[in-house]
Amino acid sequence: MQQTMRWYGPNDGVSLRDIRECGVSGIVTALHQIPVGEVWKVEEIQERQEIIRKERMEWSVVESLPVHEDIKRHGGEYQQYISNYKKSLENLAQCDIKVVAYNFMPILDWVRTDHAHINVDGTKALLFDEVAFIFFDVYLLKRPGAENDYTQEQLDEAKTYGDSLDHLEKEKLFKNVLLGLPGSDESFTPEKILELLEAYKGIDDRTLRKNLIHFLSEVAPLAEELGIKLAIHPDDPPFSVLGLPRVVSTEKDIADILSAVSVTANGLCYCTGSLGAWPSNDLVRIIDQHGDRIHFLHLRNVKREDGKRFRESEHLNGDNPMEEIIEKLLLLMSKNKTSLPMRPDHGFLHSFEAKEKYPGYSLIGRLKGLAELRGLELGIGYKLNQHHKA
Template identity: 85%
Template sequence: MIRMQQTMRWYGPNDGVSLRDIRECGVAGIVTALHQIPVGEVWQVQDIQERQQVIREEGMEWMVVESLPVHEDIKRRGGNFEQYIQNYKKSLKNLDECGIKVVAYNFMPILDWVRTDHAHVNPDGTKALLFDEVAFIFFDVYLLKRTGAEDDYTKDQLIEAKTYGNSLDESEKEKLFKNVLLGLPGSDESFTPEKILDLLNAYQGIDDDALRKNLVHFLSEVAPVAEELGIKLAIHPDDPPFSVLGLPRVVSTEKDLADILSAVPLDANGLCYCTGSLGAQPNNDLLRIIDRHGDRIHFLHLRNVKREDGKRFRESEHLNGDNPMEEIIEKLLLVMNKNNSPLPMRPDHGFLHSFEAKEKYPGYSLIGRLKGLAELRGLELGIVHKLKQTKQ
């Protein structure tokens, strides 16, 4: 049977985890990006090939781009958005020239992902990522002091958030602030309050409908190019899958996914099926998404979450959480075998174990991801065996 292509993410030469470390995990594929190139600029062939060579010297291949970032001007459809779309097309053509055929991206305004706690302590002492709506409201209203933030929440939510904030000392408030405004993946710089407020002001008047139209316009331009090149575009769901900082969200729900895929009905216009991001929204049926859109899934992020009261969730063990991972993997295997085509998968995030002490990029410790990979690999093998037995 066709199985998933096992990969791991690497943030480049500045990553605290080396390519040799990743190779010793037993994967042959790397997921990475040219984080040193400013967002919106063209990825040149020479730069792509240099990164490929570094990876090949360690016995692996650059299998998936994550991410080729979309400039904020494109998301807002303002400024130099037309030039940035042309640059995006050129980068796709250069990636094709180098033989890289899967490109992940997202369309989240400003912040790629948000957590309020990067070191939530589990009962066994490991640490995980967590999002707590109460903590986030306190950050939004009382720390960042975003204009109009109070109007986005109920009176009871504001009272609860203020009470929570009163329980924090100054160092805890500073830590919360830094956690939320971490910045872009692969970046060593966090957003400043002034920067984030300026960026938020640039989104005034852009609601979900406007952002969705801007996404469709972007896809109508770049997806035909990708289709011609044989490149698969894989949009990552919003993380978390609901509005933060009053910003619009258009890749959060099953309906969102259906709208995106139907608006530009090309195979190149596909999904990064992230069980963690989609699973944080209780109304998303992850199995139904595979049933409806399995042929348009081009990349897999497999992790689990445990949802708690309200909009609070923590990242859990890969096989233990609210997502039915056994059923998910079985359905994905059936899709791959129906299409006679494997899908690249990476174990998304992982716990931080005491042996590593710290991680440069939250969620990307080596041991935690290796544990997740081993569990997913074992589960996949068991399901493959079961499916083979069923056929006999």
């Protein structure tokens, strides 16, 4: 696997020098300063490449080239935004960047209710708690009609939970859920969220899937011509939030998307954390069935608790069978004679760092995860080689 780390650009609290000292050769980044939907110009891409190359690394993966909400809703100026997306892909190909991750989650890229859940050892992790989220949705955000999405038992439990919080704890929950786009320093306001939610009225899973397939039918053939691999990131969490549709949550979702537009460029960002948060997903089987369409790896682990409550766990210690996953990936790469880009996804916040600018992206936590994954890869690789020699 090609070992990489995510970097949020010049404003990131973790420097490129810090990342280089972790022993990686590839950087995963994006031009976060460019408004969603606008064209990424060659000059801007090259400027970022040069910054990375000065630290003797390469820009290996774009994460993400974001998809405008008009495209997801198939409304407004969606056709212009698709044209802009195509132009950005052409410009990235001109700069020899060939892996582009993106997602098709409406409005929110990811959701957690707690960005600093305290583990037994004192480190801090990301956590999603359905009870806390329902309290946010119904009693803090007060989304119109939200109470109809839940049972009375769920509403009562959420109300009891909310009554236990003081004013500052409620404010913190509100901010946690409405954290803005990755790389952004701004959170959504309640007014903006409610406005965006109104724009998704009448769009269900079926409609959103249709819109995704339309988008892919336009951009994936071009990506194939350019030699670019598109890697769609699974929904995070892999179930509906705020009544919004979800189309990249399950094994069936993945199969439907990949079969609908059957060019190799239309592929998957294999995120073990997002996929693993849904108990029915068999992560090993996904590799068996869709390995040739996996273009980018996010490796992390989760512990599921009581239905839709899950927390991010140590990379090698969770509900995802990381040993089996790594072995399957190594066999896949050996068969295809390739090396997939991988980044250790998220990490614990250790007390030495005190705080992190982007939740989940502390340096020490990710370095620990990288070291563990690197060791697992080497150990399994040795075992496979010995078996092959025998």
